[in-house]
Amino acid sequence: MHDLKLIRDNRDAFVEALARRPAYAEDAGKVTDAILELDAKWRGAKTSFEQHRARQNEASRAIGMAKKNKDEAGAQALLDEVANLKAAIQKDEADERAYDEELRKALAVLPNLPASDVPFGADENDNVEVAARRFGSATRFDFKPKEHFELGEALGLMDFERAGRVSGARFVYLKGALAKLERSLGAFMLDTQTAAGYTEVVPPLLVRDEAFFGTGQLPKFEEDLFWASAGEGRFGLIPTAEVPLTNLVREEILDEDKLPMRMTAWTPCFRAEAGAAGRDTRGMIRQHQFSKVELVSVTTPEQSVAEHERMTDCAQNILKLLGLPHRVVTLCTGDMGFGAQKTYDIEVWLPGQDRYREISSCSNCGEFQARRMSARYRAKDSKGTRLVHTLNGSGLAVGRTLIAVMENYQDADGSIRIPDALQPYMGMKKIEKA
Incomplete structure (x- = not known):
């Protein structure tokens, strides 16, 4: 298994090392970029989840304040927003799980990188x-x-x-x-x-x-x-x-x-x-x-x-x-x-x-x-x-x-x-x- 952070921070070095495996000589860059794309989607879903969750907590606190101030219209608007946020959070969670699973599967079939002193060859x-x-x-x-x-x-x-x-x-x-x-x-x-x-x-x-x-x-x-x-x-x-x-x-x-x-x-x-x-x-x-x-x-x-x-x-x-x-x-x-x-x-x-x-x-x-x-x-x-x-x-x-x-x-x-x-x-x- 490979370190995603290493791939993210050293993309070109990773591609060069992976390409020393003959099976990946032609498409090491393509494979690596597909992993990085999944990584970006996974991180995007995670960030979206965190933002939506933070806003949900903030809106939930505001509902109590609106009701205390007898602002029924404001409270209802916040309730509607919380309901919409709940649906968005569920989607974020599903997306995060799906991208994480795809990412794990993609990484799981990638071979180890050869040491620098290993001779290059086909068989x-x-x-x-x-x-x-x-x-x-x-x-x-x-x-x-x-x-x-x-x-x-x-x-x-x-x-x-x-x-x-x-x-x-x-x-x-x-x-x-x-x-x-x-x-x-x-x-x-x-x-x-x-x-x-x-x-x-x-x-x-x-x-x-x-x-x-x-x-x-x-x-x-x-x-x-x-x-x-x-x-x-x-x-x-x-x-x-x-x-x-x-x-x-x-x-x-x-x-x-x-x-x-x-x-x-x-x-x-x-x-x-x-x-x-x-x-x-x-x-x-x-x-x-x-x-x-x-x-x-x-x-x-x-x-x-x-x-x-x-x-x-x-x-x-x-x-x-x-x-x-x-x-x-x-x-x-x-x-x-x-x-x-x-x-x-x-x-x-x-x-x-x-x-x-x-x-x-x-x-x-x-x-x-x-x-x-x-x-x-x-x-x-x-x-x-x-x-x-x-x-x-x-x-x-x-x-x-x-x-x-x-x-x-x-x-x-x-x-x-x-x-x-x-x-x-x-x-x-x-x-x-x-």
Whole structure:
């Protein structure tokens, strides 16, 4: 959500920043002016209401005085005026509500403004690698590496066919050692991230519309969510623990000395993948149900840039400890998510696909989500309150990490070696066909 006063006072700067989002490159000025026009109408209706209300109060007081002075004609004229003012006030109130609703709807679908150092671009082809963050080199074999689903099915531990009969496409059964590998990865990630200062949280998996609005999934991305209904109304299944973790501070005023607040959660996640038809239809890369360890930070504005770098370090550290080659890219303005000011994607090397694939996105959202959630903090050196900054990232996507371990640690016979860091969790050094 954007600050109307900022748009009003800095129209040209806002247009310039919004135009860096390719979807608004041509009509950023038109969109901004439509918002300002609604804002002017809303403020006009509000001013009219206040003026009419003030005159109504003044006329009501004058009626008593006229009656006291036995001025029946004057009293009647004032009564007629009050009646007309009542109708005008009702119209003002209706106009104010209508313009306010239109204004909120217009602002709710506008994306966050990119940070000034985010590269301009149309799509993933314009993302820029952060060379200093690259780790390792692409894993090579003296045999043709298999993709994870080939390995998993050959081991008899990954079953897409039966999952399809039960739930449809984009679901899987993991069994035996692969099920344990997923559980071990999640526990390893949680242990590592809590040691890095994140507080473990077990959040709700079903949330209300207001929570989705707060983090930016609603109203624009409703079709990407799974929905459930009950006696208490509609609930959505979380697409990521970002939603309940970030909303933990909604409508709160925090003390500055409690910031930064760092939270982590390992949860199932549910995504309809409405815009992913035909993409990654084989295997576990893009599932309707998957698990992920999420990282969320709540900071002051002055802390958020450094916190973004720290969060990315924490996500990368999992891959480093597992010995998985990866790189980091800064997403361009056309590939960045709706609520982000700046995003780093971490891409892990998958030998079976012979390319890097995203395994984590770490985003600084600035005050964008906080304004939607009304999340503030009380600064030490000020009597007032300020909006917090929020950040989120995967630390990591558990299923995709499982894929990366399988493909990078495979042997020619189809067995999978267990990285040293996971062996205490797994109690074994290799997964082989029984």
